[in-house]
Amino acid sequence: MPVTWADWAATEADSIRAAGQWRQLRSLEGRGPRFELEDGRSVVAFASNDYLGLSQHPAVCAAARAAVERWGAGTGSSRLVVGDRPVHSELENSLADWRGVEAVLVFATGYQANLAVLTTFGAGARIVSDELNHASIIDGARLARAEVVVYRHGDADHADQLVRSAPGRALLVSDTVFSMDGDVAPVAELSNLCARRGAMLVLDDAHAVFDVDPVDPQVACIRVGTLSKALGSQGGYVAGSRPFVDLVVNRGRSFVFTTGLAPSSAAAAKAAVDICRSAEGGRLRRTLRGHVDAIRERHPSPIVPVVMGDEASALAASTKLLGAGLLVPAIRPPTVPAGTSRLRVSLSAAHSGDEVTRLAKALADLP
Numbered sequence: 001m002p003v004t005w006a007d008w009a010a011t012e013a014d015s016i017r018a019a020g021q022w023r024q025l026r027s028l029e030g031r032g033p034r035f036e037l038e039d040g041r042s043v044v045a046f047a048s049n050d051y052l053g054l055s056q057h058p059a060v061c062a063a064a065r066a067a068v069e070r071w072g073a074g075t076g077s078s079r080l081v082v083g084d085r086p087v088h089s090e091l092e093n094s095l096a097d098w099r100g101v102e103a104v105l106v107f108a109t110g111y112q113a114n115l116a117v118l119t120t121f122g123a124g125a126r127i128v129s130d131e132l133n134h135a136s137i138i139d140g141a142r143l144a145r146a147e148v149v150v151y152r153h154g155d156a157d158h159a160d161q162l163v164r165s166a167p168g169r170a171l172l173v174s175d176t177v178f179s180m181d182g183d184v185a186p187v188a189e190l191s192n193l194c195a196r197r198g199a200m201l202v203l204d205d206a207h208a209v210f211d212v213d214p215v216d217p218q219v220a221c222i223r224v225g226t227l228s229k230a231l232g233s234q235g236g237y238v239a240g241s242r243p244f245v246d247l248v249v250n251r252g253r254s255f256v257f258t259t260g261l262a263p264s265s266a267a268a269a270k271a272a273v274d275i276c277r278s279a280e281g282g283r284l285r286r287t288l289r290g291h292v293d294a295i296r297e298r299h300p301s302p303i304v305p306v307v308m309g310d311e312a313s314a315l316a317a318s319t320k321l322l323g324a325g326l327l328v329p330a331i332r333p334p335t336v337p338a339g340t341s342r343l344r345v346s347l348s349a350a351h352s353g354d355e356v357t358r359l360a361k362a363l364a365d366l367p
Contacts, residue, residue, distance in 0.1 A: 020311035021332050031056050033350050035327070044355050045327040046345050051209045051302045052284045053350025054232030054272045064233075067267035075260035080249070083260030091270040095237055098273055099223065103245035106269075107254070108261045110206055110226035110236030111136040115143060116252025117202055117222055117238055118173065122146040125200075126166040128159055130174045130185065134204060137173055146171075153178075156189035163197045170199040177207035180336050180344065182303030188213040195219040206236075209288065209302055220244075227261075231276070233269040235261045284349040291347045291356045295363070305331075306343040306363060314341035317366050324362050 016022050028035040032055065033045045054060050067087060075083035088106055095104040107113040118127065118140030127141045127148045141148045151159040163170045172194055174185045187203065194201040195216040203215070206226040215221050222244055227235035238248055248255060275281050288302055296304050308314040314330035321328045321343070332341045345363075347356070 049229035063271035064264040064268040071263035079260035112254035113236035115254040125169040173202040182301040191216040227269040231272040234265040
């Protein structure tokens with residue numbers, strides 16, 4: 001008898017559990033970073049990407065409410081059909097001015113933005129990708145049906161070799177800040193080599209909150225950003241020259257064939273951009289910088305990994321912290337390589353100094 005789908009699914013689930021990699025959803029009540037678990041325990045979460053705490057900002061929430069009243073809960077269609085609203089172009093213009101580019105295109109998710117860029121520009125090219133790039137980059141490269149080659153993490157010399165040997169067009173893609181280690185790509189070196197070789201550079205700025213090196217002005221560059229992390233809303237965007245962005249509008253299947261970003265999310269993101277560009281935004285970044293230094297001085301991002309090694313050790317450490325009212329997730333394979341299971345500490349300007357001090361002490365007390 002052939003194996004039934006139910007038997008196959010059960011076997012797959014058992015193999016995941018046996019490897020110590022089973023995951024399940026956790027419902028949280030409250031407004032981040034302070035939540036109540038389903039069993040009634042109060043916790044402070046050090047797990048969110050809400051780096052500046054803007055998801056809870058009164059102006060951001062008010063903008064979302066006003067957009068719902070004006071345009072409703074959703075757009076009802078792809079933006080190229082009848083899903084475009086004035087708030088989309090207002091947000092795109094605001095982002096373009098902030099990022100110093102000619103044009104921006106907003107997506108329903110950052111994942112879709114990476115898929116659109118890589119399938120539009122990567123088809124028929126060699127895609128040169130950092131080995132620790134985000135899953136959305138990996139999947140976008142696969143969907144491009146391109147030749148994909150991987151360079152050693154952060155190794156610009158290795159990347160240069162792979163770009164130089166490309167038989168035709170080359171596209172180099174990298175996270176700016178890597179989501180599991182919180183380290184920063186050698187942006188200046190990558191952009192310089194792309195300028196020398198005539199390669200396109202694609203940078204995913206999703207986790208970039210603090211300043212990074214500028215890009216060589218001579219390089220053909222596209223930047224992918226998110227509305228879902230430091231801006232506290234939902235969605236993503238592609239930023240670059242007008243011809244590049246216009247091509248994505250016409251060729252990016254994950255833009256063309258999906259419902260447009262909800263007006264409430266677009267309005268919330270625009271309000272968040274306004275805050276980021278203000279004196280208040282500067283204060284929030286300084287607060288975040290102080291929190292990061294309290295956990296790991298001069299670490300370049302709000303993502304601070306605490307590598308434990310095996311899955312069991314990481315899970316035990318996460319459970320111990322939860323017992324102290326601190327929610328810090330254990331990150332395990334396949335998200336990270338085997339033997340590098342870790343606690344992934346994500347800091348926010350919304351954390352108080354006392355909460356960060358509690359976390360620092362609890363981490364120091366781990367075995």
